[in-house]
Amino acid sequence: xxxxxxxxxxxxxxxxxxxxxxxxxxxxxxxxxxxxxxxxxxxxxxxxxxxxxxxxxxxxxxxxxxxxxxxxxxxxxxxxxxxxxxxxxxxxxxxxxxxxxxxxxxxxxxxxxxxxxxxxxxxxxxxxxxxxxxxxxxxxxxxxxxxxxxxxxxxxxxxxxxxxxxxxxxxxxxxxxxxxxxxxxxxxxxxxxxxxxxxxxxxxxxxxxxxxxxxxxxxxxxxxxxxxxxxxxxxxxxxxxxxxxxxxxxxxxxxxxxxxxxxxxxxxxxxxxxxxxxxxxxxxxxxxxxxxxxxxxxxxxxxxxxxxxxxxxxxxxxxxxxxxxxxxxxxxxxxxxxxxxxxxxxxxxxxxxxxxxxxxxxxxxxxxxxxxxxxxxxxxxxxxxxxxxxxxxxxxxxxxxxxxxxxxxxxxxxxxxxxxxxxxxxxxxxxxxxxxxxxxxxxxxxxxxxxxxxxxxxx
Amino acid sequence: xxxxxxxxxxxxxxxxxxxxxxxxxxxxxxxxxxxxxxxxxxxxxxxxxxxxxxxxxxxxxxxxxxxxxxxxxxxxxxxxxxxxxxxxxxxxxxxxxxxxxxxxxxxxxxxxxxxxxxxxxxxxxxxxxxxxxxxxxxxxxxxxxxxxxxxxxxxxxxxxxxxxxxxxxxxxxxxxxxxxxxxxxxxxxxxxxxxxxxxxxxxxxxxxx
Numbered sequence: 201x202x203x204x205x206x207x208x209x210x211x212x213x214x215x216x217x218x219x220x221x222x223x224x225x226x227x228x229x230x231x232x233x234x235x236x237x238x239x240x241x242x243x244x245x246x247x248x249x250x251x252x253x254x255x256x257x258x259x260x261x262x263x264x265x266x267x268x269x270x271x272x273x274x275x276x277x278x279x280x281x282x283x284x285x286x287x288x289x290x291x292x293x294x295x296x297x298x299x300x301x302x303x304x305x306x307x308x309x310x311x312x313x314x315x316x317x318x319x320x321x322x323x324x325x326x327x328x329x330x331x332x333x334x335x336x337x338x339x340x341x342x343x344x345x346x347x348x349x350x351x352x353x354x355x356x357x358x359x360x361x362x363x364x365x366x367x368x369x370x371x372x373x374x375x376x377x378x379x380x381x382x383x384x385x386x387x388x389x390x391x392x393x394x395x396x397x398x399x400x401x402x403x404x405x406x407x408x409x410x411x412x413x414x415x416x417x418x419x420x421x422x423x424x425x426x427x428x429x430x431x432x433x434x435x436x437x438x439x440x441x442x443x444x445x446x447x448x449x450x451x452x453x454x455x456x457x458x459x460x461x462x463x464x465x466x467x468x469x470x471x472x473x474x475x476x477x478x479x480x481x482x483x484x485x486x487x488x489x490x491x492x493x494x495x496x497x498x499x500x501x502x503x504x505x506x507x508x509x510x511x512x513x514x515x516x517x518x519x520x521x522x523x524x525x526x527x528x529x530x531x532x533x534x535x536x537x538x539x540x541x542x543x544x545x546x547x548x549x550x551x552x553x554x555x556x557x558x559x560x561x562x563x564x565x566x567x568x569x570x571x572x573x574x575x576x577x578x579x580x581x582x583x584x585x586x587x588x589x590x591x592x593x594x595x596x597x598x599x600x601x602x603x604x605x606x607x608x609x610x611x612x613x614x615x616x617x618x619x620x621x622x623x624x625x626x627x628x629x630x631x632x633x634x635x636x637x638x639x640x641x642x643x644x645x646x647x648x649x650x651x652x653x654x655x656x657x658x659x
Numbered sequence: 660x661x662x663x664x665x666x667x668x669x670x671x672x673x674x675x676x677x678x679x680x681x682x683x684x685x686x687x688x689x690x691x692x693x694x695x696x697x698x699x700x701x702x703x704x705x706x707x708x709x710x711x712x713x714x715x716x717x718x719x720x721x722x723x724x725x726x727x728x729x730x731x732x733x734x735x736x737x738x739x740x741x742x743x744x745x746x747x748x749x750x751x752x753x754x755x756x757x758x759x760x761x762x763x764x765x766x767x768x769x770x771x772x773x774x775x776x777x778x779x780x781x782x783x784x785x786x787x788x789x790x791x792x793x794x795x796x797x798x799x800x801x802x803x804x805x806x807x808x809x810x811x812x813x814x815x816x817x818x819x820x821x822x823x824x825x826x827x828x829x830x831x832x833x834x835x836x837x838x839x840x841x842x843x844x845x846x847x848x849x850x851x852x853x854x855x856x857x858x859x860x861x862x863x864x865x866x867x868x
Binding site for chain 1: 850
């Protein structure tokens with residue numbers, strides 16, 4: 201960790217006039233402060249304060265109620281926001297601006313139970329210390345871009361928008377109109393400026409929808425990349441007079457996922473997800489599959505955190521809907537791709553784009569840990585299409601925010617790894633979200649102006 | 660409750676649960692239960708003009724489903740889930756059904772002491788609950804005290820406001836903000852009490868979910 205003198209030198213060399221402190225709350229919302237250099241230096245190692253309502257407001261800004269908040273919250277008490285100085289970077293596209301990602305802790309310095317980043321750090325250490333494994337994560341992020349600038353979008357109450365790039369819904373199509381390419385090229389430049397290793401981008405399955413692939417890195421950095429990428433895309437949209445959203449589903453054509461590709465490294469050489477014995481034969485891989493499937497109904501609460509998230513669960517046209525796996529099978533929740541020694545991996549295809557990447561990856565690592573600790577064996581893989589199945593063909597994923605919350609509440613094993621305080625707090629927020637959504641004007645059957653207003657800019 | 664069990668949809672909305680709880684409680688009154696058994700048709704209640712609504716099919720259960728699903732009569736409720744004698748849409752053509760839904764949505768005035776007792780029964784075992792609860796009715800000055808801790812969470816208000824709050828029909832934060840309810844306790848305790856009030860509101864009783 202750099203000392204104060206080193207930080208001061210770094211700020212001077214990079215001519216930094218403001219440091220943006222970036223922290224993510226339970227709902228995946230990016231919170232923070234802009235700090236003058238002197239203030240940043242004074243809090244760089246000790247942290248600064250935010251009100252505990254950082255974890256106490258819902259998507260509409262209302263205070264969330266209904267459960268035991270835990271001892272770290274009080275009569276609007278302070279929580280501490282501690283910069284992770286390994287993430288400090290100058291923004292090459294914004295001269296004078298630096299940013300640093302932070303973790304939340306209690307006044308006593310303990311990681312906040314519901315801080316997803318802190319939870320993920322702990323589980324990564326558990327994986328490393330217990331099994332000598334380092335996980336590599338590559339992410340596929342889907343989002344929707346509209347021609348209109350944000351002020352117009354707000355005037356229209358998020359409805360009647362024009363997808364950028366024309367009406368085509370053809371995936372990978374290179375001939376969407378030039379404004380689409382202009383946007384994504386600018387986005388790629390912006391990610392370069394933030395040292396986010398994007399690998400590719402392409403047109404996705406809906407009009408105005410794009411996918412950007414972030415290259416493999418450790419899970420914590422991968423989640424950091426997600427929140428920085430989302431902010432960067434919003435900034436690019438503002439510069440170009442466009443709008444972007446990460447809602448899971450805007451209408452019947454615009455579902456958005458965050459696919460997570462996983463492959464471990466170590467101990468020793470080689471990829472533990474690969475076996476010369478054949479596809480999906482490696483013992484570690486099979487334990488991970490089993491652990492991920494066992495915990496998947498409960499983890500769905502993290503993978504699909506909003507009422508809107510569940511609207512994308514459409515057979516065939518949407519993400520996987522069953523607790524299932526299969527080699528090279530994109531209709532299953534877990535797609536294994538294991539023929540290559542170098543790139544053998546699991547693609548987790550369930551998380552929605554409106555999810556908190558730290559909590560998603562924490563739930564995934566927890567599933568892998570449980571698979572290894574309990575030496576689980578997966579069910580037979582699914583060789584057929586895992587959509588449109590009769591009810592008894594495969595267990596189904598929870599299809600509502602309450603169903604997923606109930607599954608999480610019932611999963612003592614996942615709770616034991618994630619931590620009871622974190623799980624209980626999360627469950628309280630999900631039940632509040634269900635209640636607030638319905639009582640404030642949400643329509644159970646369709647995406648309305650209310651729902652768009654609640655989530656379009658917040659997730 | 661001698662009549663058939665209430666059937667509610669899978670993954671019910673909060674309003675479906677709340678009205679199902681109302682129906683369960685009201686049917687403990689034999690006269691209302693007889694009226695329910697004798698009434699046929701499909702009634703709905705909605706809150707204000709938004710999408711929050713529940714349809715009750717009296718020919719099939721009663722069976723409850725969110726939204727307005729071909730109802731013959733529709734009663735519009737206040738935010739506290741009470742019908743305040745406004746027009747019931749369709750009531751002219753279906754007077755018996757209108758009478759039934761108005762009776763459902765116009766329960767007899769609750770007793771604040773009984774409501775306080777029920778809330779405490781729900782609250783006392785909740786994590787984070789205050790060690791004691793004191794409910795003060797402002798007009799009479801009477802107090803109901805529950806628990807035996809050294810510090811009680813105190814709720815003050817007039818009878819009607821207390822009943823709405825303690826039965827989960829209104830929200831503690833909103834009522835405290837408006838001044839219709841006064842409270843003395845911690846902010847986190849508001850959260851726990853709000854949760855208990857809501858659980859009282861949607862207490863399912865004997866229904867099939």
